[in-house]
Amino acid sequence: MIDIAGDGSIQMNIQELATVVQYDIPVKIMILNNQYLGMVRQWQELFYDKRYSYTDMPSVDFVGIAKAYGCRESA
Numbered sequence: 001m002i003d004i005a006g007d008g009s010i011q012m013n014i015q016e017l018a019t020v021v022q023y024d025i026p027v028k029i030m031i032l033n034n035q036y037l038g039m040v041r042q043w044q045e046l047f048y049d050k051r052y053s054y055t056d057m058p059s060v061d062f063v064g065i066a067k068a069y070g071c072r073e074s075a
């Protein structure tokens with residue numbers, strides 16, 4: 001099972017990594033990390049005269065978070 005998610009999307013429900021570990025669910029997660037809430041930012045760009053607000057995000061150590069939940073690293 002493969003989950004392809006944005007860096008914003010995964011952080012909206014990242015606590016489910018606990019569920020993954022609890023039930024030993026075989027899922028690989030691929031994160032497309034552009035450090036933006038991209039879709040929202042695009043609306044601000046196109047429809048709100050480029051008045052960007054709260055759509056840029058800091059760099060996050062996702063592997064570190066996964067390890068903290070007890071996820072295994074795989075090749």
Ligand SMILES: Cc1ncc(C[n+]2csc(CCOP(=O)(O)OP(=O)(O)O)c2C)c(N)n1
Binds near residue numbers: 005007008010012
């Ligand atoms: C629970 C929830 N909150 C807010 C939104 C609104 N929303 C839609 S797309 C989006 C940004 C997603 O960003 P990202 O996953 O990084 O993908 P990108 O658009 O950058 O590729 C947000 C906040 C949502 N869909 N669901």
